[in-house]
Amino acid sequence: MQTVGDILGGDTTEQPVVLVPPPSREGAVQWPGPGIHFGLDEDTYHAIHACSASGLKDLSMSSMDYWAKSVLNPDREDEDTVFKTLGRAYHVRILEGRARFQSGFGRSLEKGDYEGLIVTIDDANQAIEKAGYTPPKKGTPKPAVLRALAEAVPDALVWDALVETHAKANEGKTLIPSKSYNRIEVAAAMIEGDPYLKQAFTGGYPEVTLFWWCPRTGAPMKARIDYLKMRTFNDLKSFSNPVGRPIERAIDFTIASRKYYLPTVVYSEGIAAVKQQIKELGGLDCIHGPDDQLKELRHWVWEWAHQPEPECLMVFQQTGNAPVTRGRRMTRGTTYEVTSFAVQMLKRRWVECAKEFGSDPWIDVAPIRDVVDDEMPMSATDYGTID
Numbered sequence: 394m395q396t397v398g399d400i401l402g403g404d405t406t407e408q409p410v411v412l413v414p415p416p417s418r419e420g421a422v423q424w425p426g427p428g429i430h431f432g433l434d435e436d437t438y439h440a441i442h443a444c445s446a447s448g449l450k451d452l453s454m455s456s457m458d459y460w461a462k463s464v465l466n467p468d469r470e471d472e473d474t475v476f477k478t479l480g481r482a483y484h485v486r487i488l489e490g491r492a493r494f495q496s497g498f499g500r501s502l503e504k505g506d507y508e509g510l511i512v513t514i515d516d517a518n519q520a521i522e523k524a525g526y527t528p529p530k531k532g533t534p535k536p537a538v539l540r541a542l543a544e545a546v547p548d549a550l551v552w553d554a555l556v557e558t559h560a561k562a563n564e565g566k567t568l569i570p571s572k573s574y575n576r577i578e579v580a581a582a583m584i585e586g587d588p589y590l591k592q593a594f595t596g597g598y599p600e601v602t603l604f605w606w607c608p609r610t611g612a613p614m615k616a617r618i619d620y621l622k623m624r625t626f627n628d629l630k631s632f633s634n635p636v637g638r639p640i641e642r643a644i645d646f647t648i649a650s651r652k653y654y655l656p657t658v659v660y661s662e663g664i665a666a667v668k669q670q671i672k673e674l675g676g677l678d679c680i681h682g683p684d685d686q687l688k689e690l691r692h693w694v695w696e697w698a699h700q701p702e703p704e705c706l707m708v709f710q711q712t713g714n715a716p717v718t719r720g721r722r723m724t725r726g727t728t729y730e731v732t733s734f735a736v737q738m739l740k741r742r743w744v745e746c747a748k749e750f751g752s753d754p755w756i757d758v759a760p761i762r763d764v765v766d767d768e769m770p771m772s773a774t775d776y777g778t779i780d
Contacts (some may be wrong), residue, residue, distance in 0.1 A: 410607075410609065410611045411611045413611045413612060413613065415444070416747050416750075416752040417464075418752050422441050423441070424441055424442065424604065425604055426679075427666070428603075428667070428678075429602070429671070429680055430602040430604070430681040430682065431601060431602075431681065431686070432600075432683050433600075433602045435481070435600070438617055442463060443612075443613045443615040444613060444740060445614065445615050445616060445659070446655050446656035446658075449655060449659070449736060449739045452739050452742060452746075456746050457755055457756065457757045458757075459743075459746075460754050461754075465752045466754075478569060482494065482497075483577050484619070486498075486578070486581050487584060488600065488619055488620055488629065491581070497566060497567060498567050498568070498574070499568050500568065500570075500574045502555060502559045503570070503571055504552065507555070509550060510551075511549050512552045514533075517538045517539060517542045517549075520542060520545070521541055521542055521546070524546050526544075529541050535553075539551060539553070576714075579716060580716040584708065584710070584718055587718055587720075590720050593620070593627050594629075596622055597620055597621050598620070598621050598693075599619065599620050600618075600619065601617070601621040602615070602616070603615065603660075603663040605666035610737065610740040610743075611744060612740045612743050612744050614659070616656075616663045618660055622703075623696065623697055624700050624703050624704065625703050625704045625705070625706050626660055626705055627707070628656070628657075628660075628705070628706070629707075629708050629710070630707050630708065631710055632647040632712070633711070641719070648707075652732075653723070654732040657705045657707075657732075659736060665702070671694055671698035677691065680694050704722055705723040706721070706722055707722075708720050
């Protein structure tokens with residue numbers, strides 16, 4: 394009987410596994426060793442170099458694409474901080490709830506939300522004059538002008554005062570635009586009001602981090618699961634629909650184009666590996682979390698480790714003003730099996746590059762080849778109408 398590996402080609406012969414330490418730059422956060430972590434800071438997770446689902450996607454393009462986007466690259470450009478902040482706020486609201494969201498994020502103060510706002514000295518002088526008072530002489534410092542304004546128009550809306558009050562009320566919070574804040578709440582309501590999905594992000598733990606050695610390749614692995622439950626692991630995904638496909642087809646195209654079966658495979662492997670370690674070590678040494686929750690977490694993890702193989706549920710939500718929401722169980726059919734084989738091949742390539750290049754650039758080379766007509770898209774000969 395042929396396996397997927399036989400059909401696709403490639404050497405699937407089992408070889409003795411040698412563990413490969415992850416390359417890292419001097420002073421970088423080190424891979425902590427196998428285990429499960431609750432409450433690990435997101436920035437700390439991303440600073441740790443290891444083989445991951447997102448990294449394998451980059452590696453499928455080229456080894457240099459992987460290195461350039463990894464923490465091994467000292468000149469790596471971080472993604473747009475505005476979108477990163479909004480994405481984090483969205484995840485906190487959906488995965489951790491309204492109370493946690495409101496304690497960590499607030500609305501930005503925006504001038505457009507107020508009518509008759511006093512911003513400049515000229516604004517203040519005009520308001521004083523309109524109230525029937527003589528404005529201070531030209532050159533008077535702004536604090537003195539604002540004191541005169543307070544006497545002339547006690548209920549005036551002064552931007553400087555609003556900023557000070559707002560800063561005190563939101564001390565320690567990350568501020569996001571009010572429009573974005575509202576959209577996040579609408580998106581959360583779509584999930585919380587969906588009879589099929591309202592329990593997707595309850596009854597478990599958000600942002601759970603796994604570290605493990607790949608038992609087939611020796612690669613040091615890491616994964617951050619959006620929401621881990623006793624018998625499922627759930628992922629929150631967004632999708633866009635610029636060409637107006639029916640929602641279900643738009644999600645199909647998103648799964649295919651973003652290769653969402655790849656993280657499903659990696660997370661499943663990670664869960665299996667960590668569960669095995671939990672059972673072998675008695676559920677103690679490889680469980681990490683806040684000290685005041687550790688006893689509870691150990692009990693939960695021990696029970697979790699003895700559950701059957703979990704399902705993967707992806708919750709898809711459309712971006713923009715219409716956050717339509719759908720759930721998809723990522724089944725273990727042909728797409729999963731083919732992806733699983735590809736993941737093993739990519740991990741072997743990761744190991745080879747880690748051994749050969751370490752933290753230096755992962756150079757990608759290939760022999761010179763001919764351009765083959767049969768491989769060219771039709772656009773190669775599209776020159777328009779030739780009269």
